[in-house]
Structure formats: structure tokens, C-alpha cells
Amino acid sequence: MVNPIDPTSAAFLYAESRTQPMHVGGLQLFEKPEGAGRDYARQMYAAMSAPEEIAPLFLKRPHRSIGTAGQLVWVPDEHFDIEHHVRHSALPRPGRVRELLDLCSRLHSQRLAWERPLWEAHIIEGLRDGRVAMYTKTHHALVDGVSAMRLLASVLTTDPERRDMPAPWAARPASAKAQRTREAAESSLAQVPMSALRSAYGLTAEAAGLPSALVKTITRGLRNETSAVSLYAPRTMFNQSITGSRRFAAQDWPIERMRAIGQATGSTINDVVLAMCSGALRAYLIDHDALPDTGLVAMVPVGLNAKQAQVASADGGNAVGSVMVQLATDLDDPAARLVAIHRSMRDGKQALSSMTPTQILAMSAIGMAPSILTPMLRMQGLVRPPFNVIISNVPGPRSTQYLNGAKLVGTYPLSIPINGMALNITCTSYDGKMGFGLTGCRRTVPHLQRLLGHLDNELTALERAAGAR
């Protein structure tokens, strides 16, 4: 059965190249259930690799041939082999988090072969603290980062005793609860903003015209008609061509610490996250003697409620727009940076709320498909980068989650660096902690892991400045 690939997914496939793989990843850390033996990872792998049936999303692969008139289509994989997609791996000694991040960097550097369904999952043992990790990798043509998180969340439970949760890629049985979970997961998959907006506004026919709408919005931003798309960003070491090698670093900090800073300064947790990134980027660029005089600009996807955005969305919840945030990396004082970020974010959101659905649609496209955007900007003769770095903050579950009895103790997103945008910072909250996932081109962003130390320093500096410590 041959199915057409929708234009958004196709764009992610066409944009893919050796230096720019288009998959998102997730790293989850689990504590074994009590009484689990040394072969627990093997059991977890066995359970994950033996679903009764695989969901269609995970069985299709892209295909292009003379028979399809050169168009990309989805075809089912006739030789589907779960052992290719679900794997059991181990860390070399000494099994620190460092070895885990090395393995994830390596796995995230490898393109998914189009000749098979575009996903992989690795159950990883060998952490010296006994935890078990899972790294998953899914092509952006199948899911975006938020949907991938939701899909994973749909197989977690707050009940540590439950043991019958399916693998994320399993076709779900029709029990009432599982069915609802399933439907929720499917609707979140359908909720990739562009698709959702397209169906909501009947814009499908306009899909081919999207790029021009997008560029129009950005060009307007250049002329400063809206501060949400203030595209005046300095050149930095992050805004260069990239290679296909990735470095991934991750760590989490208690949300309580960020909340305390926010409360003391009248800013949001998200403002504090951005201020941490700002301070860390500043310190990193100073280390490399590469801090520009002008402050860096971050592209920050933000949630808009349905009414505000005038957008119908599957769970009555949020649609996504983007704000260009002045990171104020040129300021020396952490408190002053936080104030500037708070103001820039507030202005941007206000501008966004006054935008038309088409503008929001275009902004969403920036968030979802920067790789598609970049070549277009070049065509428009823009020489400066529209922004310097993408910083996303994806909300995750607030309560402790379990996967068949294994307690989820950490979850970190791996994202997509693109040409001209060598560093991506994606955060996700879970169970009182904010997990930062930093994904960069290894060559363009050397010693990426040092940003973790800078983030930690900056959090402490903000606490001091806010009198929250």
C-alpha cells in the first residue's frame, strides 16, 4: 500500500543530508524495580522487541521511484525486522554518565537509512550506578520532538505496580484505557502544528504556497514591523556550516530553584531557563574569545492557548508559535540579563498574540522546520543569521512515572542542529526537575559539555542575584 507523504514530512526528508540528519532523539534513565536481577536490561529489551503487532507509523518507509513519478511516498517495509530497530547495547567501563553521553552522541550522529522504517530504540545497560537507559531516535518526518515525548509518555504510568504497558511502537490492544491512551497519542501525532493548522483552516491546498507566506513574515520582521520576528542577530561561531558529527550533553536541575528565582524577580521559570542559557552561552563564547558585541538572539517556540491563537487543536490545548528573544549576552550582570530576557519574551508574546493565524502558521514553520527556512533565507539574500540558537522548553509529566515497574528518573531530548545553527538547546521538565539536552555539531561547537558547568554556575549566580539563595 502506497501512501503520499505530506509536504511537511517530505520537506524534512528532502532537507536531510549527511551533515544534517533530521531525526529527534530522547534519552530516558530508569531505576530498576526492586528485586530486579542483573539481567533486567535484557528483560526490558526482550519485552520491547516482542510487541504482538507494530503500529503502522513504525512500519512505513519513504520510497521514490519511477513508479511513483519521482515523488516520495510511504510504503510498508516488506522485510520489517524488529531486531534492526530495537537494540540491546552496553556501555564501556567505567560506565559513567560520560560514557552514556558518548554513546548517545554516536547513535545520534548516524542517519536513519531510508530503506527501513525511520526509527530506532536502544536499551542500554552498563551504567555503574545500575540504572538502565533508553535512547530512542525517530525521524522528524514521522514525529516532532513534542509528539515523540507524548508518545513515550503514553506508555508510562504513575502506577509502579503496572506491568502491562506496551512498547511505544506497539499497536495497542483495544482495552478502554489503552484505547484512550492510544487515541491521545495518535491525536498528538496528528498535532504537528503545521498539519493541525492546515486541517483547521483548510489550508491544505495552500501548502505549496507556505514558503512564500513564511518569507513574507520574516521579511516584515526584518523591517521591524513586529518584534516577534526581530531578526537582527550577530554572527557567532554557532552560525556556520556544520558536519554530520554530533555531541550531546545533558543534565538536570530542580525546578524549585528556578521557581524561587522567578518569584523573587517577577519572571517565569521559562525566563530563568533562558537566562541560564544566556549566561552559559556568554561564558562559553568568552572561553573561545568569540563573544560578539551585540547580544545573541534565541528562537524560542512558545505555547499559545487555543483562544489566543484562534487555532483549534486536538486536545483543546496549545498551538505553538515562536518568539525571537534577545538573550542580552552582551550584559555582564546576570540579574540585568534576566530582566532583559523577561522583557523581550513578554514583548514577543504580545506581538505574537496580535498576529494573524497565517503569521503564526509561518512562525510555527520556523520552529518546526528551520532547515527548510535556512536555504530560503539565503535565497532572500539575507547574510546575517535570523537568530543564533534555538532554545525549546517542552513540558513533560509532573509526577513520577514508571515503565513496567522501572522508575523514570530522568528524561532528556536530543534535537537537530542544522547548517547555520550548530547548537540546539531543548529542555524538558519532569517530576520536579528541568532536564537540559544540548545537541551540537561536534566540530563547530567544541567541548560542548562545558556548557553544562556554565549552566550550573549561572543558576547559582542567578540565585545570588535574586537573593533566592
Next chain:
Amino acid sequence: MVNPIDPTSAAFLYAESRTQPMHVGGLQLFEKPEGAGRDYARQMYAAMSAPEEIAPLFLKRPHRSIGTAGQLVWVPDEHFDIEHHVRHSALPRPGRVRELLDLCSRLHSQRLAWERPLWEAHIIEGLRDGRVAMYTKTHHALVDGVSAMRLLASVLTTDPERRDMPAPWAARPASAKAQRTREAAESSLAQVPMSALRSAYGLTAEAAGLPSALVKTITRGLRNETSAVSLYAPRTMFNQSITGSRRFAAQDWPIERMRAIGQATGSTINDVVLAMCSGALRAYLIDHDALPDTGLVAMVPVGLNAKQAQVASADGGNAVGSVMVQLATDLDDPAARLVAIHRSMRDGKQALSSMTPTQILAMSAIGMAPSILTPMLRMQGLVRPPFNVIISNVPGPRSTQYLNGAKLVGTYPLSIPINGMALNITCTSYDGKMGFGLTGCRRTVPHLQRLLGHLDNELTALERAAGAR
């Protein structure tokens, strides 16, 4: 710098598909030097991944574009990143040979991406007996199995104290000994039989005409004009379309045991190897209720000395021809099978020695490029497989070898199953042991590892029959 790809290499690239990756592999087992610490594998990895310079063979990748008029060419990889090619891996618990073979099966199933140089090496720790393994993978367009073995051997030494041996992919420094080693390695690389024969006989211009010569020889074989190409083979479960998943199994046995059988029965060690394979295949096919009435035919590459083959070869040594050997799997008695194999092998070699260089050239092509052959045979309207299984026996070093102090204790080849030829058996001798490497399509050859038990049983049965035990 763009270099044309010679037709043989190009044929291996064109023949490659998802179900038919065209790389050869090698698995080496090392014992740590005395006093080596727990992080020895990491040190080995560090040494392997930091050569001062990489040999050009390992820096080029295939490329095809409008600029090359659609032709495949070699281009240097501008973004070469050794960390993509040399990797440090670990085995899940309990770290038995079984987990090692599982990992090798998985690694061998993955195609090498053309966008990078066509090789990988994995330093593998986590074997519970403390040994360290190395799995290497090289595209057949770069080297054939024999050359790959020689390349590896060129960085080994009989001196356990030596520590300055380079990685196989390092550009060698110009010390006299290293230079000789290097030249020997390069000449063996150049010695891919077809290329060697082409240059020796000035056949380069005829290269495009090779297939027709090849088919002519085979067609003659069909009419029984030479017993070296007796193509009457039964259909078996091995002679079907394959998938891209591989299973690898390996084990070694003392050559002394095979020699004793040979001496007692007037056969060669190679005859005994073939008899072991014959008995094992028979037992395996009986297990699957799939033993054909007619005996299986094996395609066996054989060495011919230069004079006999009338072929100049780089080291004055051997060129390679192929003999179709009747495996006599229809006979119940191990001793009778050995006698039949010995006779078939002898007849085939005699026939081969009477062949013209062009015929030998064609036969070599069968050995080196069965994947190219198969579609041609189909075009010729042949419905039966020309043979059932490929069994190669590649001589390796006879004395104990060391890699920077680590003792090589086992070496096993991984080869290329192709459509219609789902099982490949390649043996390699080393330090008094014969290592059997069985590479098969996992779906077409289920429970491949059971062949190891059958091989062991057959060796014992042959010893009993020969009175050698």
C-alpha cells in the same frame, strides 16, 4: 581530487542493496598483555583512533553526480571524522561469546553509508573472560576478504614486546620494515584477482566485455565441457532471496585434528574442512526436513601457483580460481563423503589447470563477484542455482601474533551472503587453529549457530571413520 572507480569496485557498489550489503568483516579476539588494567580496551581504542595520518584507501568515498556525468567516482571525504569509523563498544551481560556474535551479527547487518569512507572498526570490551575483540568492516569495493586479512596481518607482529605497530588504516611511517610491510599490504590490495589479471594481461580495455566471457565459461560448464564448472546443483533452502539481516557464528578447531584425518585417508586439510561443512550442512538440512536427494555443490575458491595459472601476481604467489565441489550430502557415511569430496576437488583442480587464462579469469570473477554473476545467470535463463554454497579457506599467519602486546587468540571472517546464496562459510587458519566463520541471512538460514554443533560432531565422526581417534 576525483578518481575513477575501477569496474570491479564499481560492480560491487552497484550490486549493493539493502538486502545485499557488500562488505566483508573480520572478528579478532585478543588477550590483554600481562599487567594490563581494566581500561585496556579503552587504551586500545584510543591508540586505534589516533593515527597521525590515515591511508588514502580509508579516506575516499564513492560519489555520483551530474558533475561526474552519472559515473561513480572516488572523492576524498572532506569531513572525515575518525570517531565515526573507529568505535568503542561493550557487550551486554553476561558477556559470553554469544553476546559477541550477536553484536557482530548486528554490526554486519548494517550497510556502510556511501557518504563516508566505506569502513568501520569496533573495539569491543565486556567479554567475561577478559578478552578484547575487534570487529572490522570494509566494503568489498575497497578490499576483498583475502586482502583485508593481509592488511590486518600487516600490523601484527610475532614480537610480544613491540608496541609501535600502527592501526591498519594509518598511513605508515617510512621506517624500512614498516615500508616493506606497507608495500606488501598495498600490493596485496592491488592483488584483487580481477584487477591483477587485468593489468597482467592488458585486459583493461576488455573489462566491459568480461561478463560475456564469464557467461560463456559457465554455459560451457552447463554442457559439462569442464568439471570445474559443473553447475548441476539442487535447489535448497539456501538458494532463495534474502533479507538484509545477518546472523554470524564462529568457532575454531585444532588443525592437528584435521591433519590427522587427512593423513589417515590421503586427503588434504582443505578436503577435511569441506567434509566437515558437508556433514554439518547435511545434518542441518535433515533438521529442517529439507535435504535434497542430490548432493549439494559448493563453490570453492582455490589457490593456483603462478606458473600453473600462467598468471603474474604481485608477490609471485597465488592467483585464485574456483572449483565446483560435489559435497556428497546425499551420502550417509562420513568417510564416503570425504572420499567423494577429495575426488571432486582433485578433478576440479585438474580441469582448472587446463583452463586458459580467460577461463580462469572468468572463474575468479565467480569467486570474487557472485552477486554480479547471479543476475546474469538469470538472464541466461538458468533456473537452477549454479552452486548451493560458497566455502572459502583463507590461509592466515601460522605463528602467534601480537598487536601492540595483545596476543591474537582467534580470527574469524564475516562474508557476504547474496540473493540466491544465503549462506557463506569462510575459514581461516591461524596459529594451529582453523577458524570457521558462518555468515547467513537470518531469515533464510534460521538457527545458523546450530551449524557449529554439527561441525563439531562431524569432525569427531570423521576422526572415528578415519581411525584417527
